[in-house]
Amino acid sequence: MKVTLTVNGIRRDADAAPGDSLMDVLRGLGLTSVKNGCDNGDCGSCAVLVDGAAVNACLVFAARSEGKAITTLEGMATEGSLHALQTAMLESGAVQCGFCTPGIVMTAAELLEKNPEPTDREIDEAMAGNFCRCTGYTKPRDAIRSAAEMLREGRR
Amino acid sequence: MSLTNIETFVRPETVEEAFAALGEHARPISGGTDVMLRNPTAATTLVDLMGLPLGEITESPGGGFTVGANATLTAMADHPGLAGHLGGILPEMLVHVGSPLLRNQCTLGGHLARGRLSDVVPVLVALDAEITWFDGEHHAAPIARFYEDGTHRGRLIVTGVEIPAATGTSAGAFHKFLRTFFDLALLNAACVLWASGDGTLDAARVVVGETPSLGVRVTAAEDALAGVAPGPEAFAAAGAIARAEVETRADSRASAEYRSQLVGVAVERCLAKAAARLEVSS
Numbered sequence: 001m002k003v004t005l006t007v008n009g010i011r012r013d014a015d016a017a018p019g020d021s022l023m024d025v026l027r028g029l030g031l032t033s034v035k036n037g038c039d040n041g042d043c044g045s046c047a048v049l050v051d052g053a054a055v056n057a058c059l060v061f062a063a064r065s066e067g068k069a070i071t072t073l074e075g076m077a078t079e080g081s082l083h084a085l086q087t088a089m090l091e092s093g094a095v096q097c098g099f100c101t102p103g104i105v106m107t108a109a110e111l112l113e114k115n116p117e118p119t120d121r122e123i124d125e126a127m128a129g130n131f132c133r134c135t136g137y138t139k140p141r142d143a144i145r146s147a148a149e150m151l152r153e154g155r156r
Numbered sequence: 157m158s159l160t161n162i163e164t165f166v167r168p169e170t171v172e173e174a175f176a177a178l179g180e181h182a183r184p185i186s187g188g189t190d191v192m193l194r195n196p197t198a199a200t201t202l203v204d205l206m207g208l209p210l211g212e213i214t215e216s217p218g219g220g221f222t223v224g225a226n227a228t229l230t231a232m233a234d235h236p237g238l239a240g241h242l243g244g245i246l247p248e249m250l251v252h253v254g255s256p257l258l259r260n261q262c263t264l265g266g267h268l269a270r271g272r273l274s275d276v277v278p279v280l281v282a283l284d285a286e287i288t289w290f291d292g293e294h295h296a297a298p299i300a301r302f303y304e305d306g307t308h309r310g311r312l313i314v315t316g317v318e319i320p321a322a323t324g325t326s327a328g329a330f331h332k333f334l335r336t337f338f339d340l341a342l343l344n345a346a347c348v349l350w351a352s353g354d355g356t357l358d359a360a361r362v363v364v365g366e367t368p369s370l371g372v373r374v375t376a377a378e379d380a381l382a383g384v385a386p387g388p389e390a391f392a393a394a395g396a397i398a399r400a401e402v403e404t405r406a407d408s409r410a411s412a413e414y415r416s417q418l419v420g421v422a423v424e425r426c427l428a429k430a431a432a433r434l435e436v437s438s
């Protein structure tokens with residue numbers, strides 16, 4: 001069957017089976033920022049925004065995502081400049097192997113949209129479903145705090 | 157992941173249409189997180205319930221709540237009235253259900269229909285909530301009974317939950333034993349306390365979950381708390397009663413003996429948290 005998705009503001013047609021996950025279909029479209037870390041809802045490396053809410057794309061059916069606005073990491077940078085979260089992740093040394101980074105950025109994007117000035121505890125709670133096996137969580141937390149500051153000051 | 161057995165989705169608009177569409181090969185789907193992970197291999201059709209008008213959370217003038225089955229767990233935690241109910245027992249519990257990514261997707265109806273491993277059920281039992289469902293007719297029953305008599309295994313559509321208004325001076329709390337912040341419960345407990353005017357407790361609800369049952373009331377502990385002054389001694393005594401009363405189960409993560417120890421500690425800690433909230437509110 002054909003599934004028509006709106007990804008990063010662009011309509012995309014994909015060949016998909018009815019039982020396919022959104023994660024697999026997005027990867028098939030070349031959006032490989034959506035990582036398959038566990039295929040089980042545990043690791044958060046597949047996180048994307050669906051109508052603004054960060055979800056595990058491995059647990060969502062692509063066929064049920066038609067008509068919704070899907071945002072992947074590829075849609076975060078605009079006009080050649082990185083999103084504040086991407087800049088902050090790089091500057092804070094929060095990227096090592098980078099496998100978890102897209103999921104962290106997407107989950108944090110929803111957090112900062114809802115809560116522009118999160119406390120460290122609020123950041124930790126919001127990021128509870130995003131595993132990082134390299135950095136030890138402190139640097140991603142620093143990065144999210146500093147991205148929040150950049151966004152509040154209108155920098156990006 | 158791909159569920160290769162699935163051929164089609166149907167999208168009914170009313171509960172009656174949705175129920176009529178169910179069958180041996182046609183299973184309901186709400187958030188779909190559990191369907192995706194536990195592939196119902198007999199199913200070729202998924203009956204998508206998200207088009208049903210069951211997404212609302214409403215507060216009645218008297219202070220009770222109706223939570224529609226399609227409300228996500230995030231929507232429940234974010235609802236100001238529900239979040240403040242009985243001192244915040246619901247968000248205290250919801251923050252421990254999986255991760256924010258999961259809670260954005262999974263629904264109350266899907267969670268309750270699934271009927272296993274639950275942090276939500278013990279809290280709803282402590283709140284005296286009723287579950288509502290449709291199986292050709294509309295029904296409502298206390299949530300514990302829905303599981304005890306096996307109703308949840310039948311062909312039905314969970315439509316929502318009714319949470320009664322708080323009464324008197326009361327507060328609730330939830331306690332979960334887990335190994336990491338993001339883990340299924342080894343054991344959990346929920347309680348509600350009512351204060352009388354004279355510094356003693358009027359009544360209590362004590363519920364333990366993740367035993368063989370999803371949420372069992374410990375009425376002997378509740379009785380022991382009525383009329384006594386809240387405090388460490390009373391809570392330790394209630395914990396000891398719960399440990400003696402509640403049957404525990406063993407699995408790959410913990411032995412029944414270990415869980416039995418946890419019962420007493422979970423009840424004791426849960427009561428202490430609720431009592432601290434009572435003090436603040438009285």
Ligand SMILES: Cc1cc2nc3c(=O)[nH]c(=O)nc-3n(C[C@H](O)[C@H](O)[C@H](O)COP(=O)(O)OP(=O)(O)OC[C@H]3O[C@@H](n4cnc5c(N)ncnc54)[C@H](O)[C@@H]3O)c2cc1C
Binds near residue numbers: 262264
């Ligand atoms: C990674 C992970 C971690 C988790 N951690 C926790 C945790 O810590 N604590 C906890 O309590 N739970 C936890 N869960 C369980 C989670 O809460 C459930 O998966 C979720 O609530 C299911 O909701 P859903 O809407 O996605 O259900 P769905 O997948 O849509 O449905 C679940 C089941 O119910 C049926 N169904 C769906 N809606 C209805 C309805 N309205 N009426 C009748 N039948 C229906 C479906 O056919 C299916 O069998 C976790 C799950 C995952 C994946």
Ligand code: FES
Binds near residue numbers: 035038039041057
């Ligand atoms: S791949 Fe989706 S949560 Fe791990």
Ligand code: FES
Binds near residue numbers: 094096098099132133
């Ligand atoms: S940077 Fe390697 S998993 Fe996070």
